[in-house]
Amino acid sequence: MDRTTGTHNALTLALTPLATAMPLPRPLPPVHHVAFAAALLWGASGSAMAQSVERGAALYAAHCSSCHSPDQHGDGPAHRGVVGRRAGALKDFDYSPALRASKILWTRATLKAWLTDPEALIPGQGMDYHLDDAQDREDVVAYLATLKRLPAAVPAAR
Numbered sequence: 001m002d003r004t005t006g007t008h009n010a011l012t013l014a015l016t017p018l019a020t021a022m023p024l025p026r027p028l029p030p031v032h033h034v035a036f037a038a039a040l041l042w043g044a045s046g047s048a049m050a051q052s053v054e055r056g057a058a059l060y061a062a063h064c065s066s067c068h069s070p071d072q073h074g075d076g077p078a079h080r081g082v083v084g085r086r087a088g089a090l091k092d093f094d095y096s097p098a099l100r101a102s103k104i105l106w107t108r109a110t111l112k113a114w115l116t117d118p119e120a121l122i123p124g125q126g127m128d129y130h131l132d133d134a135q136d137r138e139d140v141v142a143y144l145a146t147l148k149r150l151p152a153a154v155p156a157a158r
């Protein structure tokens with residue numbers, strides 16, 4: 001984290017004289033640099049991960065898409081940006097009181113626990129579904145992690 005922030009600051013400093021000389025778009029907030037660096041690393045990390053994501057996407061289509069989609073609510077809430085978000089956090093989805101009141105942060109680990117047994121993780125929740133197979137859970141969560149929140153605009157090439 002510190003190293004990335006340091007890089008960002010150095011970059012911002014390096015760009016500052018330029019930015020004052022001409023009306024460049026405002027520098028992106030650090031989170032975009034981190035996400036971009038993560039995407040580069042992720043892209044370089046070989047095919048096992050890509051295979052897991054691909055399999056996860058197929059499992060998602062088969063098992064989750066009757067109730068969920070990345071960008072639209074169905075019986076279940078939309079999933080884009082779910083990794084890193086609080087459980088029950090979307091304002092316009094009608095969650096169960098139990099899910100909304102839970103203090104859980106969705107990480108790969110908590111998502112795998114949720115998909116193993118939602119009721120064990122959050123008693124009183126409203127999702128009547130789980131996945132029996134650990135590899136299936138692993139792959140579906142790998143796929144969920146690719147559903148990044150979309151940046152407002154695609155940054156120009158530097």
Ligand code: HEC
Binds near residue numbers: 060088
């Ligand atoms: C039969 C419908 C149904 C299916 C199938 C289903 N879900 Fe859900 N899901 C729900 C409902 C309903 C909720 C909201 C539960 C609540 O409010 O307690 C939910 C909530 C969630 C949440 C919490 C999201 C948030 O914003 O806090 C995640 C994550 C999730 N589901 C993942 C999945 C995945 C992955 C699959 C496929 C393996 C899946 N669900 C299959 C109905 C479903």
